[in-house]
Amino acid sequence: MDVHNAFLHGDLREEVYIKLPQGFTHSAPNKVIRLHKFLYGLRQAPRCWYEKISTALVKAGFVQSYSDYSLFSYTRGSVEIRVLVYVDDLVVCGNDGDAIRNFKIYLGECFRMKDLGKLKYFLGIEIARNEEGFMLTQRKYALDIVSETGLLGSRPAATPIEQNHHLASDSSPYIPEPASYRRLVGRLIYLANTRPDLSYSVHILSQFMQKPRERHMDAALRVFSYLKGTAGQGILLSSRPDLELLVYCDADWGTCPLSRRSLTAYVTLFGGSPTSWKTKKQKVVSQSSCEAEYRAMSIATREIMWLRQLFTDLGFPPTGMSCLFCDSKSALYIAANPVFHERTKYIEIDCHRVRDAIKSEVLTTAHIGTKEQLADLLTKVLGKVQFSVLLSKLDVCDLHAPS
Template sequence: MQQELHALEANGTWSLETLPDGKKPLGCKWVYKIKHNSDGTIERYKVRLVILENHKKEGVDYTETFAPVVKVVTVGLVLAVAATKKWELHQMDVHNAFLHGDLHEYVYMKLPPGFHASQPNHVCKLKKSLYGLKQAPRCWFAKLSSALINFGFRQSGCDHSLFTLLVHGVQMMVLVYVDDLIICGNDSAAIQRFKEYLSKFFHMKDLGHLKYFLGVEVARNSSGIFLCQHKYALDIIQEAGLLGAQPVAAPLEQNHQLGLATGRYIDQPDRYQRLVGRLVYLCFTIPELSYCVHTLSQFMQKPREEHWNAAIRIVRYLKGSLGQGILLKSTSDFQLHGWCDSDWAGCPLTRRSTTGWMVFLGHSPISWKTKKQHTVSRSSAEAEYRSMATTCCELK
């Protein structure tokens, strides 16, 4: 905690001043967290000073707050390109990322717990953004974007968290997810220069070659790049208490009637909501769960026993498929291929059809989705055409 306080002071996060008339200082507290490695071991203990914003008013104390994060499909696309072109993949982490953002509003905060000031009657006037501020993510992303653009990167118009560089034969791409950066390129010396450049502006941690990113394990060999969420899936199984359960061959029963379920409502819907929410993220490396999760997500507000049993069945399926993932092949070409399908009036409640599509870059899957169509199709041909239209939009 004292180390974090020293970092805040060294960064010039605040200055001690007398509280102006008409202003009310915000409270703050310490938040503690343990960060784990991909194998479950403890990497480090983290502590953050978080400001309490429950008294702030939109339009008065802050205005713009939005900050983008990289899209899942962009991550898959960049990794597929890196696998095919044999580019290096590196990862960096920014320490205290939100503390680097420049704050343009007047924000006053009470003295942090454990902070011994020479003027105890004063308050902290924030000069930099702080964790808990609604505008903090935007301030940080603006600061990082400016640094990347000054180095020579161009911000993508399709995904604002993707930055590309092409100078004198050197090609580099950077993906930004808050304070995590994926760096890939065809020149290792240029990548090293870029890392040194970032370290001059921010407190960076070089994590070396990409191995673990946002709960996704990354393994690489001559065949390509393999993405897996083994630890994440194991955590889901353990949380559900099904480590000793019998696996099943399919995640969902055929010809299910979950839309017409009549069982009693479960007592703890938040357990169902949490489980389905975690399964949504697991679809990043297990595409066949897409339809199952799409179906279960329709009953988040009032899940019944049949819906809970179906969710548990998916967990049992995971028990028998641990270590499963997707392979981004190194022998792929750069041709986009799309596949789509649709049922007809499959929803028993609305009679709307369900679209499923998958997009490949060469032989590497990069995007997939299952979604109910917005309107009722009058024939199976109409449902298929709507499915093709949706897939073409994704390809474009």
């Protein structure tokens, strides 16, 4: 559902004055206009609109989620409705068609709204559905940005970024217009919402936003060449009834040649489908690969705790303990055995949340081989074969690829 002129529905509580609009004449030139309604562009408008819509939903019996403040849940007997709010766009789902229709009528009485029907396109994300589940892609968005760069006729690249790139230590000349580079990388950041295969390359390219060089621009254009051949690629949210939460975490020790900080990445699978992923440089320098891997486990544990609460608010609590996979045996030993003082006395206390989660039976840890580590896709540049294998295991596929 879409709200017409959403910000105009907000209640203006402060006194706000604006200058006379251009072309409007008045006998007193020093007069100003006092607003009685919000206008687009005011800093208070988004906050007041959110307060207005959340108040209307709570009045209708919805409960706001503490895990995600944009999620509202309604449960009465066997009737369940979930509403996700993004500014003036609402996604409504539930298990009772009559209850959803009555709720839409209620929203129409509160605000001027438009019912857009079944969810097919939302914030640039295309949704296709069948008996296997939901397919989320950004094909139109990807083709649009590839077309704007003039690479529709280029030869598609096999991987987003080349191996042994050494972009951090590159010394090629600076590009004269860095705004063009920032615009390209900014579009890639949004595209990574449904493309875990872009997570590592976007992380690398985002480090040079301030002063990009020619080699950095070439690397960004290579990503668009890769998109040209995989524009329809997306993630499949499977309809399998399995509600097990699996998390793969990995770290690349000392990967940054400038700061010597390690790279951390994780990917979470709920019911066998990827739900969240992240690639980020660690905040401190790790003294060993074991410490870097243990920090990666700690960051992944935080994501597990949040996802378990979020899925519970959605009405789908994970069954049993969540499993955290790591390819470092030494990090797993540290998580299971708190006696290793010599190895852990330099690690911050917040990293030991892994031990607490294991002790409280929230998660369990397991070792996995390097070739089976799905998070490798997010921490380093892989060859074409291994890259394709890990993508297929993540249920990343292309609906428009020839069969």
